Amino acid sequence: MRAGVRVGTAVAIASIAIAGSIGTAGAATGDDAPGLKAAVDKLKQDVTRLENGLRAKGIRTETGNSLLDTGTGSRAGCTPGALLGWADQLNKAMSSQEQRGSGLLGSLAFDYAGSVAKEGPDQKFGTDGQYTEQSTGTMNKLRSFWDIQSKDIQLVPAHGTDLADPAKVTKLFSLVDGAEQAKTDAADVHTVLAKIPELKNGRSPVLTFNAYSAPGPDKRIELGDGILDAAAKFGFGPIGVPVVLAHEYGHQNQFANNYDASGPALEMGADAFSGYFVTHPNGMGFDGAAQGKATELSSSIGDCQDDHGSPQQRSAATRWGEKQYADQQDPKAVRPSAEFITAWKKEFPVLHPDGARKS
């Protein structure tokens, strides 16, 4: 939860199996497309102007708030989760200028989701719309499961492919620029996208390897195609969307209850909410095997920078949430969100002694 009010998600999927197949291509140098640096410099100016303008209007922005930023660090006794490590490798396979361009474009994809996109029947989730039913179905369950005001929380997608749509990019920049300037901005976006072949015209998961939950007044959850695609790639197919989305909705529970925390307390708390929802029969009703996959997914996006929690801590938080259902006496009852947070506050120092000392 850096850069304002947004909360990076974390959930992710993953196992160890695929990491090796990605290769470990080192950062390329000197073989950038001609003119890439100048194009990225220009885009940087455009994005800075856009995001300053958005912030002046009270709209959140994404720059510098990527889950990928947490993937690089490690410390003794900690290895970043496999899914996070995989995305980090994809990113590092690009040159430094390409990574700059990719970071700016990824910010724009989430800026679009955060300011232009609206929930509605035409919204598709996933690069090819493949997660639409699952996303909207899970969101409906979450809305009726938890006890917070839910109808004003929008669910919107973040598509890397939106960057290849000049009309959408122009609309985004039109929030702060005049019509002619916005068209020029869209051309600048197109230029950078075209000069970085690794981004696959917006289909690369590195662009949208994240999800966000934003508090009011414009409450919304933004689901990036990239993190959902990565989850599916790692074999979490039916598990990925509910676990990620329930984590983000867990942040909405935290906002609604004014839970004042940051970093791992907040993120692992969202994992706990997710674990409870996916286990409860009124939620997803995951069986034991699926619950195990849910904890594995949380682990796979754990980091070693004490940002969202380590792989071990994140899986423990998810498991604790799952156990809250297993241990309750009335199998039909749903815990009030406030009571769940009270219980989590007691548990967090057990699962994360360092974080407890810091906060």
Ligand SMILES: [Zn+2]
């Ligand atoms: Zn989160």
